[in-house]
Amino acid sequence: MDLIRFDSLFPSLAEVETRTLTIFGQPGLESGDYTCAEAYCPDPHCDCQRVMINVFSGDRRVQYATISYGFVRTAPEAGPYLDAMNPQSAYCVALLNYLANYLEETPEYVALLKSHYAMVKGVGRNPHHPSHAVLTQWRAEREAMLREPARKRHRHK
Ligand SMILES: [Zn+2]
Numbered sequence: 001m002d003l004i005r006f007d008s009l010f011p012s013l014a015e016v017e018t019r020t021l022t023i024f025g026q027p028g029l030e031s032g033d034y035t036c037a038e039a040y041c042p043d044p045h046c047d048c049q050r051v052m053i054n055v056f057s058g059d060r061r062v063q064y065a066t067i068s069y070g071f072v073r074t075a076p077e078a079g080p081y082l083d084a085m086n087p088q089s090a091y092c093v094a095l096l097n098y099l100a101n102y103l104e105e106t107p108e109y110v111a112l113l114k115s116h117y118a119m120v121k122g123v124g125r126n127p128h129h130p131s132h133a134v135l136t137q138w139r140a141e142r143e144a145m146l147r148e149p150a151r152k153r154h155r156h157k
Helices: 011-017 093-104 107-125 132-155
Strands: 019-023 032-040 050-057 063-070
Touching: 019 093, 032 107, 050 093, 050 107, 063 093, 093 107, 107 132
Parallel strands: none
Antiparallel strands: 019 032, 032 050, 050 063
């Protein structure tokens, strides 16, 4: 599943609506700001109902955790869980626990994530959407990246 960053499709909205958690006095976590950047699957034919939350330091220089969270809470892999394919850190388990509680206690944040998910799917669905060109370019870059190793292998034969 390929995920696109929400802020690459909706930069100005992401600036306002990307959540930063200020965490103090949590065991296993350094006190400070943690920015929860979102990524979604833009495929309009896929009904994955999920967000990937990339937890960065407040200045976004360090990624501390990558957490997958499904909106269908009864689904077997709803999460939240740590995504094994993406960056984690020594803080990841503490962040996962913190975020799991936060999502549980903050239904308006979950509603915001769901609305962002719908917006990203909307871009995927609508070729006339102002952000559709960004998505098209992103797809082309992903495809070029995937083709590259195969071509290299071919040359060495
Ligand atoms: Zn999907």
